[in-house]
Amino acid sequence: MTTADSFAPDYAGARDRFTAAATAAQGRLERLTHPEPGPDGGSVSCDVAWFGPAEAEALLVVLSGTHGVEGFAGSGAQVDWLRRSGGASRLPPGLAVLMIHGVNPHGFAWERRVTHENVDMNRNWIDFAAPLPENPGYDQLAGVISPAVWTDRARPEAEAAFQAYAAAHGPAALGVALSGGQYRHPRGIYYGGDAPTWSRRTQTAIFAHYLGQAGRVALIDVHSGLGARGIGEQIVTAPRTSDAFRRARAWYGAAVTSTRDGSSSSSPLVGDGLTAAADLLRHAEVTAMALEFGTLPGEQVIWSLIADNWLHAHGDPQGPLARAIKRDIRAAFYVESDDWKGMVVAQFELACRQALRALA
Ligand SMILES: [Zn+2]
Numbered sequence: 001m002t003t004a005d006s007f008a009p010d011y012a013g014a015r016d017r018f019t020a021a022a023t024a025a026q027g028r029l030e031r032l033t034h035p036e037p038g039p040d041g042g043s044v045s046c047d048v049a050w051f052g053p054a055e056a057e058a059l060l061v062v063l064s065g066t067h068g069v070e071g072f073a074g075s076g077a078q079v080d081w082l083r084r085s086g087g088a089s090r091l092p093p094g095l096a097v098l099m100i101h102g103v104n105p106h107g108f109a110w111e112r113r114v115t116h117e118n119v120d121m122n123r124n125w126i127d128f129a130a131p132l133p134e135n136p137g138y139d140q141l142a143g144v145i146s147p148a149v150w151t152d153r154a155r156p157e158a159e160a161a162f163q164a165y166a167a168a169h170g171p172a173a174l175g176v177a178l179s180g181g182q183y184r185h186p187r188g189i190y191y192g193g194d195a196p197t198w199s200r201r202t203q204t205a206i207f208a209h210y211l212g213q214a215g216r217v218a219l220i221d222v223h224s225g226l227g228a229r230g231i232g233e234q235i236v237t238a239p240r241t242s243d244a245f246r247r248a249r250a251w252y253g254a255a256v257t258s259t260r261d262g263s264s265s266s267s268p269l270v271g272d273g274l275t276a277a278a279d280l281l282r283h284a285e286v287t288a289m290a291l292e293f294g295t296l297p298g299e300q301v302i303w304s305l306i307a308d309n310w311l312h313a314h315g316d317p318q319g320p321l322a323r324a325i326k327r328d329i330r331a332a333f334y335v336e337s338d339d340w341k342g343m344v345v346a347q348f349e350l351a352c353r354q355a356l357r358a359l360a
Helices: 011-024 068-085 105-110 136-145 154-169 171-179 198-210 243-252 273-280 298-313 322-333 338-359
Strands: 028-033 045-051 058-064 095-101 216-229 232-236 285-294
Touching: 011 028, 011 045, 011 068, 011 095, 011 105, 028 198, 045 198, 058 068, 058 338, 068 095, 068 105, 068 216, 068 322, 068 338, 095 198, 136 154, 136 171, 154 171, 154 298, 198 273, 216 273, 216 298, 216 322, 216 338, 232 243, 232 338, 243 285, 243 338, 273 285, 285 338, 298 322
Parallel strands: 058 095, 058 216, 216 285
Antiparallel strands: 028 045, 045 095, 232 285
């Protein structure tokens, strides 16, 4: 068994590896099946595994696949940890671990960042009864982000528009316009939706079912696609002045960043899942962190999302352009080399050790 074997070539393989590793580590498993099939017609699901005593008050919770295709990294990290750690049998007393595999399984199976509703799950955690957040920068750029027709001019035109926007408003404002989240363009990118997605409802139900007794929760949500290749940026969405941020710094170290103050590779977000986790678990002390593994340069990542969005919104996912577009989005979120996988599992294992030590 090598680290590379913990990573799978596709969603079905990832789920198989996870359920096998979780079973071997004496996990209690549950499968929550998604209403729509994967590209091969097979069923897709969010799979949950609990390790340790049912009444544990202190918990490490790990999420993979919030952003679908990013599940390759998160699943590999989860599987590798389960294979190496010994799972339930080696946990400190009074501690439990909850592994949530493929919380956006449809996106994982289709190798997309979004859910089957074309929603960015990490922008979907808003109150839809309240006025929707505005993103005027996205509105301004929407035409070049989501062109109806795909031509060789699409990329240079979009990049010229992005450069002009950054020149006028600054690079941080361009980041917010593109990736901060938007609620007006359902066929665009970083769309936060108009209602809670299947994935949000499923995660909410999992938290209610498994975490009602929790007193202290360390949440690690594994992502990929932002920052320097192979670095696992430790991102908190709580403000620097909050107890949650101070705890994250104390547990994980001085490199922890916040989306609220420009220290993170991530733009400030609306409707993110880390903030939502603290809201869902008001009875507990929640220390929530994203572990974000860098892949390719940001321009390539954004362009892969724009192309994949066009393919599914206006193009033919089975057509002649599909092969190159799907290859590019997969490469933007999953680096299929042993050194990158090694960096992912090592930094993930370190974070798990730090969380378990802090909880113990
Ligand atoms: Zn992500």
